[in-house]
Amino acid sequence: MGTAERKEREKQRRRTTIINAAERIFFSSRGNKKTMDDVAKRVELSKGTLYLYFKNKDELLYAIAQKGVNKLCDYLKQSTSTTLNGREQLSEYGDAFVQFVTDHPKHFDLILRFEILEPTIESDMIMEPALNLLQHALTLGQSDGTIRKDHTEKELVIVLWSQMVGILNTIKHKEKYLNQFNIDVQQIIKGHFHLIMQGIG
Amino acid sequence: MGTAERKEREKQRRRTTIINAAERIFFSSRGNKKTMDDVAKRVELSKGTLYLYFKNKDELLYAIAQKGVNKLCDYLKQSTSTTLNGREQLSEYGDAFVQFVTDHPKHFDLILRFEILEPTIESDMIMEPALNLLQHALTLGQSDGTIRKDHTEKELVIVLWSQMVGILNTIKHKEKYLNQFNIDVQQIIKGHFHLIMQGIG
DNA sequence: TTCAAAAAATGACTTAGAGTCATAAAATAA
DNA sequence: TTATTTTATGACTCTAAGTCATTTTTTGAA
Numbered sequence: 001m002g003t004a005e006r007k008e009r010e011k012q013r014r015r016t017t018i019i020n021a022a023e024r025i026f027f028s029s030r031g032n033k034k035t036m037d038d039v040a041k042r043v044e045l046s047k048g049t050l051y052l053y054f055k056n057k058d059e060l061l062y063a064i065a066q067k068g069v070n071k072l073c074d075y076l077k078q079s080t081s082t083t084l085n086g087r088e089q090l091s092e093y094g095d096a097f098v099q100f101v102t103d104h105p106k107h108f109d110l111i112l113r114f115e116i117l118e119p120t121i122e123s124d125m126i127m128e129p130a131l132n133l134l135q136h137a138l139t140l141g142q143s144d145g146t147i148r149k150d151h152t153e154k155e156l157v158i159v160l161w162s163q164m165v166g167i168l169n170t171i172k173h174k175e176k177y178l179n180q181f182n183i184d185v186q187q188i189i190k191g192h193f194h195l196i197m198q199g200i201g
Numbered sequence: 202m203g204t205a206e207r208k209e210r211e212k213q214r215r216r217t218t219i220i221n222a223a224e225r226i227f228f229s230s231r232g233n234k235k236t237m238d239d240v241a242k243r244v245e246l247s248k249g250t251l252y253l254y255f256k257n258k259d260e261l262l263y264a265i266a267q268k269g270v271n272k273l274c275d276y277l278k279q280s281t282s283t284t285l286n287g288r289e290q291l292s293e294y295g296d297a298f299v300q301f302v303t304d305h306p307k308h309f310d311l312i313l314r315f316e317i318l319e320p321t322i323e324s325d326m327i328m329e330p331a332l333n334l335l336q337h338a339l340t341l342g343q344s345d346g347t348i349r350k351d352h353t354e355k356e357l358v359i360v361l362w363s364q365m366v367g368i369l370n371t372i373k374h375k376e377k378y379l380n381q382f383n384i385d386v387q388q389i390i391k392g393h394f395h396l397i398m399q400g401i402g
Numbered sequence: 403t404t405c406a407a408a409a410a411a412t413g414a415c416t417t418a419g420a421g422t423c424a425t426a427a428a429a430t431a432a
Numbered sequence: 433t434t435a436t437t438t439t440a441t442g443a444c445t446c447t448a449a450g451t452c453a454t455t456t457t458t459t460g461a462a
Contacts, residue, residue, distance in 0.1 A: 003430075035419055037420095048423085048442065052440075115370070115374070116317050119375075119377070124377070124378070125378040151391075154382055155389060158384065158389060162364075163364040165370065166368065166370065170316075173317070176320070176325070181355055187352070187356055188359060192364070194351070198400040199396035204459075208458095237450085246412090248450085249411065250412070252451080404461105407458105408457105410457070411454105412453105413451105413452100415451080415453100417449085421444105422444080424443100425440105428439070428440085429439085
């Protein structure tokens with residue numbers, strides 16, 4: 001009988017339930033309700049049970065962040081077009097990315113968190129799936145001559161993504177400073193893209 | 202009589218003593234000795250006293266990070282030369298910065314921490330003094346024609362520094378990932394500088 | 403020199419929240 | 433029906449930051 005299989009499915013379903021409850025808790029702007037106890041209460045399980053499904057709080061957050069990366073990949077796939085050269089495709093991906101951040105700021109914050117914090121999860125390159133998509137544009141550009149060839153696609157994709165993380169980190173954490181100097185966030189993003197598109201060719 | 206002045210000086214001296222002790226504690230690679238209790242023990246004061254001199258742990262860390270920024274400014278000043286054009290000066294500053302990070306990795310880690318973490322200190326742009334130096338090179342370059350003028354110096358300096366933070370963050374936190382793909386850190390830094398120097402002109 | 407007031411220092415205590423584990427309840431299968 | 437395995441529970445432990453009533457030291461006027 002397929003008891004084991006059914007149990008496995010139930011386990012997965014419960015895991016998903018926990019992730020969704022946690023998402024609502026962690027993404028709520030309501031004050032300080034962000035503890036595992038809060039999640040447990042929300043999902044109507046005991047705290048101990050949460051720790052049967054997730055090794056620790058970080059693993060739970062990581063699972064939520066992964067959902068975000070999947071969403072981002074959808075955005076990127078959507079903006080993929082065979083009519084574009086590598087350079088144009090890269091630019092499209094940049095726009096799609098900004099759109100994703102605009103549409104799902106909380107998910108993006110969480111992804112940023114895992115880009116930025118001391119790695120707590122073993123296999124920790126949460127963006128990998130999205131980076132692989134980006135890399136296609138670079139490979140394409142290198143073969144159609146629209147992107148420089150003095151660095152490998154892998155190197156370039158890491159440099160580009162790292163720079164992007166830096167820019168978005170500043171936008172998120174230095175809002176006060178930017179305001180203080182009347183610096184427009186849109187201008188920063190534009191400036192970044194201008195530099196990159198000129199530098200990449 | 203100058204009692205008040207003397208007291209003020211003693212207060213400053215004690216503050217410095219605490220900062221130095223904390224630096225040795227926080228920068229020690231030895232296991233887990235990184236608590237305020239550990240600092241208190243080291244400096245031979247009670248924990249309560251630490252909180253008379255620093256509002257919280259973060260303020261103490263911030264003071265250490267500021268020492269690091271001062272050191273970095275020394276590096277930048279050292280590499281300033283009137284014989285260079287803006288673009289060349291910028292490049293020199295890049296090298297000086299890498300040298301600083303090499304010489305003082307722990308200080309740099311702490312600076313990065315304040316660039317990256319949710320702002321806990323009110324006036325939170327710890328790098329400001331160093332950014333002002335960088336900005337001189339940009340201003341110079343914009344007037345001698347070696348640096349693009351379609352963005353203000355302030356915008357450019359923020360974009361450049363943010364990108365740099367992103368790159369260094371990746372190097373620090375994604376070491377495993379980079380190794381996994383046999384990616385050389387030096388190549389990443391070079392790639393970054395190549396892109397920037399081409400993009401900035 | 404004396405001594406009351408002010409300033410500085412103390413460390414036991416409180417707090418918050420992550421993570422644990424002995425125990426109990428539920429599900430399984432013989 | 434019942435022994436065994438799986439899943440769930442929540443009271444408890446642990447850690448480290450931050451507090452505060454009390455004590456000690458310093459100050460300066462008499």
